[in-house]
Amino acid sequence: MxxxxxxxxxxxxxxxxxxxxxxxxxxxxDYRDVALAIQNMTIRGAPAIGAAAAFGLALAAQxxxxxxxxxxxADLEVAAQTIRATxxxxxxxxxxxxxMMRTAQAETGEIVPALIAEAQRIxxxxxxxxxxMGAHGAALIQDGFNILTHCNTGSLATVDYGTALAVVxxxxxxxxRLHVWVDETRPRLQGARLTAWELMxxxxxxxxxxxxxxxxxxRTGRVDIVLVGSDxxxxxxxxANKIGTYxxxxxxxxxxxxxxxxxxxxxxxxxxxxxxxxxxxERDAREVTHVDGCQIAPDGVRVLxxxxxxxxHRYVTGIVTENGIAYPPFSVSLRRxxxx
Amino acid sequence: MxxxxxxxxxxxxxxxxxxxxxxxxxxxxDYRDVALAIQNMTIRGAPAIGAAAAFGLALAAQxxxxxxxxxxxADLEVAAQTIRATxxxxxxxxxxxxxMMRTAQAETGEIVPALIAEAQRIxxxxxxxxxxMGAHGAALIQDGFNILTHCNTGSLATVDYGTALAVVxxxxxxxxRLHVWVDETRPRLQGARLTAWELMxxxxxxxxxxxxxxxxxxRTGRVDIVLVGSDxxxxxxxxANKIGTYxxxxxxxxxxxxxxxxxxxxxxxxxxxxxxxxxxxERDAREVTHVDGCQIAPDGVRVLxxxxxxxxHRYVTGIVTENGIAYPPFSVSLRRxxxx
Numbered sequence: 001m002x003x004x005x006x007x008x009x010x011x012x013x014x015x016x017x018x019x020x021x022x023x024x025x026x027x028x029x030d031y032r033d034v035a036l037a038i039q040n041m042t043i044r045g046a047p048a049i050g051a052a053a054a055f056g057l058a059l060a061a062q063x064x065x066x067x068x069x070x071x072x073x074a075d076l077e078v079a080a081q082t083i084r085a086t087x088x089x090x091x092x093x094x095x096x097x098x099x100m101m102r103t104a105q106a107e108t109g110e111i112v113p114a115l116i117a118e119a120q121r122i123x124x125x126x127x128x129x130x131x132x133m134g135a136h137g138a139a140l141i142q143d144g145f146n147i148l149t150h151c152n153t154g155s156l157a158t159v160d161y162g163t164a165l166a167v168v169x170x171x172x173x174x175x176x177r178l179h180v181w182v183d184e185t186r187p188r189l190q191g192a193r194l195t196a197w198e199l200m201x202x203x204x205x206x207x208x209x210x211x212x213x214x215x216x217x218x219r220t221g222r223v224d225i226v227l228v229g230s231d232x233x234x235x236x237x238x239x240a241n242k243i244g245t246y247x248x249x250x251x252x253x254x255x256x257x258x259x260x261x262x263x264x265x266x267x268x269x270x271x272x273x274x275x276x277x278x279x280x281x282e283r284d285a286r287e288v289t290h291v292d293g294c295q296i297a298p299d300g301v302r303v304l305x306x307x308x309x310x311x312x313h314r315y316v317t318g319i320v321t322e323n324g325i326a327y328p329p330f331s332v333s334l335r336r337x338x339x340x
Numbered sequence: 341m342x343x344x345x346x347x348x349x350x351x352x353x354x355x356x357x358x359x360x361x362x363x364x365x366x367x368x369x370d371y372r373d374v375a376l377a378i379q380n381m382t383i384r385g386a387p388a389i390g391a392a393a394a395f396g397l398a399l400a401a402q403x404x405x406x407x408x409x410x411x412x413x414a415d416l417e418v419a420a421q422t423i424r425a426t427x428x429x430x431x432x433x434x435x436x437x438x439x440m441m442r443t444a445q446a447e448t449g450e451i452v453p454a455l456i457a458e459a460q461r462i463x464x465x466x467x468x469x470x471x472x473m474g475a476h477g478a479a480l481i482q483d484g485f486n487i488l489t490h491c492n493t494g495s496l497a498t499v500d501y502g503t504a505l506a507v508v509x510x511x512x513x514x515x516x517r518l519h520v521w522v523d524e525t526r527p528r529l530q531g532a533r534l535t536a537w538e539l540m541x542x543x544x545x546x547x548x549x550x551x552x553x554x555x556x557x558x559r560t561g562r563v564d565i566v567l568v569g570s571d572x573x574x575x576x577x578x579x580a581n582k583i584g585t586y587x588x589x590x591x592x593x594x595x596x597x598x599x600x601x602x603x604x605x606x607x608x609x610x611x612x613x614x615x616x617x618x619x620x621x622e623r624d625a626r627e628v629t630h631v632d633g634c635q636i637a638p639d640g641v642r643v644l645x646x647x648x649x650x651x652x653h654r655y656v657t658g659i660v661t662e663n664g665i666a667y668p669p670f671s672v673s674l675r676r677x678x679x680x
Contacts, residue, residue, distance in 0.1 A: 020637065020638040020639075021635060181644075184526070184628065184636075184637070185552070186524070186526055186550040186551060186552055187550045189636050189637075192628075192629075192637040192641075193636060193637065196637055196638050196641050197638045200638055200640075200641065205642075206641075206642065207642045207643065207644050208628060208629070208637055208641050208642065208643045208644075209628070209643070209644050209645075210526040210527045210551075210583065210584075210628055210645070211526060211550075211551050211552050211584075212525070212526055212551050212582075212583045212584025212587070212649075213583055213584075213644065213645075213646055213649075214587070215584070215586045215587035215590065215649065216583065216586055216646060216649040216650075219586060219649075219650075242552075243550065243552045243553055243556065244550075244551075244552025244553075244555070246555045246556055246559060247552070247554070247555035247587055247591055250555065250590060250591055250594050251587055251590055251591075254590050254594075280556075288524065288548060288549070288550055289532075289548070291631040291632075291634050291636060292631075292634040292636070293634065294631050294632040294633060294634045295361060296524075296529050296532050296533060296631060296632070297360065297524070297529075297532040297533065297536055297548055298536050298537045298540055300540075301532075301536050301540065301546075301548050302545075302547045302548065303547065303548045303549070304521075304547050304548075304549050304553065305549075305550070305553075306553055306556060309552075309553075309555065309556040309559075310556075
């Protein structure tokens with residue numbers, strides 16, 4: 001099944017908080033539950049939450065009690081605000097919401113089926129885009145490569161197939177022998193919980209490491225390329241991604257290892273001149289002080305739990321998109337990629 | 341109480357695996373239990389395990405059934421081998437064992453009381469040395485500093501007072517306002533469990549972060565100095581310390597932030613020309629796949645769990661010892677520090 005899909009008028013998704021110990025599927029028919037699922041990370045990953053947001057708006061339209069076109073659009077505006085407010089860093093959320101609202105406003109006939117169809121298109125396009133990113137990026141992977149990755153950029157981060165992990169999948173399908181170092185990715189452990197699980201399911205050789213180990217592997221020549229995702233990329237090529245990405249980029253450059261974000265053009269925000277303006281989400285202290293039920297820090301400890309960081313473009317070797325690979329100067333090349 | 345001490349013919353230590361939720365004290369009268377406690381990290385921290393090893397040998401002598409001097413020395417040799425084999429990276433273990441064995445061999449009278457006295461001296465000297473390191477290092481700390489630290493280098497890593505945290509303690513006692521960013525330090529979480537607890541006990545302002553956050557704080561100007569410990573320092577200034585230290589050194593230099601290991605001269609190994617020759621301990625996968633009882637990775641996942649990394653000396657601003665601060669070229673300055 002896909003990470004998130006529309007089934008019989010309901011939104012169905014994998015509860016990613018339960019993996020890898022259990023594969024639990026949840027269904028929603030209220031957009032507010034979809035918003036909560038995005039906020040509490042039942043579903044996460046920039047492309048996946050974009051699609052979830054779109055399906056959430058389709059739900060809002062379907063269940064609106066408005067009797068006029070204006071009333072329905074007003075209800076949708078309320079839903080859009082709720083959904084947009086769940087997570088501030090990834091741009092897909094506002095991108096998908098904007099696209100859905102434009103569809104509603106432009107529709108002269110029945111708005112509800114038009115929104116359901118548009119959300120479905122967003123989901124289907126995501127899968128198609130991921131396959132194209134995988135094909136472009138796989139050209140970077142040589143036989144025998146050791147690939148280092150961070151967080152989860154696989155099927156679970158998208159509707160299906162993945163972003164950075166799509167590159168790994170395509171290279172693996174091409175018969176290249178490869179091995180993936182998987183950062184566990186504290187505090188939410190998306191690497192340990194999700195990426196390790198996906199790669200094991202796919203039969204792709206991998207080794208799980210604590211985030212602290214990556215630098216040592218880069219220094220000792222055991223990594224050939226670093227592949228990550230991006231939640232928002234600025235016009236100059238600065239990349240906002242899961243906290244800890246910046247350090248990988250610096251350590252990769254320090255050790256002569258190429259560093260490539262793999263990003264759908266829907267996550268490139270040309271309206272932002274640089275990454276300095278990307279808001280960084282701060283999440284609950286409990287994600288750091290507790291792992292599942294286990295308390296690992298003193299009662300009442302002060303915590304700073306930042307979910308993302310920004311990697312300045314000077315550390316970025318190239319940016320893989322569905323339209324090809326952008327190289328510096330990114331202020332020129334990214335614009336070309338977005339135009340397709 | 342001290343982290344490890346000799347009480348009425350027994351070795352008493354804090355069980356560091358139970359902190360911060362409980363302060364549990366354990367006592368041993370068999371050296372093999374002391375060796376196991378070092379191996380399973382009931383006690384950890386290079387200076388602390390040096391003292392524990394010394395007390396362990398005192399126990400071995402006290403309980404030896406040998407009836408001759410030669411028999412006792414042979415029993416001690418067996419105990420020394422067991423204790424030395426527990427952890428390969430820190431040099432204090434072999435340093436303390438060597439010092440105890442020399443004392444035994446040189447003693448012409450009663451060996452048992454001589455060894456107990458020597459172990460006690462090692463423990464007392466550690467506290468004295470830590471206070472001196474603290475005093476030297478505190479000169480680096482200005483009022484208002486934000487200090488970033490990794491793992492635990494506090495009282496619990498030593499017999500008392502700490503290494504890098506001794507610098508923080510002395511600066512705090514001097515009335516300087518300061519704040520400490522505490523890396524949680526996966527996989528064993530010594531930062532979250534031990535350093536956070538110690539700083540809170542001491543009333544020193546601190547904030548706990550996932551290891552992935554440190555780079556972002558360094559990049560955004562929120563760190564003034566990085567202070568770490570070292571389990572073994574080579575003659576050229578290469579530093580072996582808790583996994584993740586290397587990345588901090590690179591990120592500090594990249595952002596113009598000074599990086600200082602704080603190390604007793606007993607951890608400086610002048611017999612090693614460089615850090616390339618320091619053995620890196622690999623520990624059990626379960627430290628990564630489980631946090632206390634909670635499983636966080638798929639069944640059967642492959643893991644690489646390295647306990648230490650090596651930071652090349654070119655990233656090291658200076659090395660604080662009990663005899664002063666060594667600056668490059670370390671091949672000259674460290675030799676001077678060791679001679680005192």
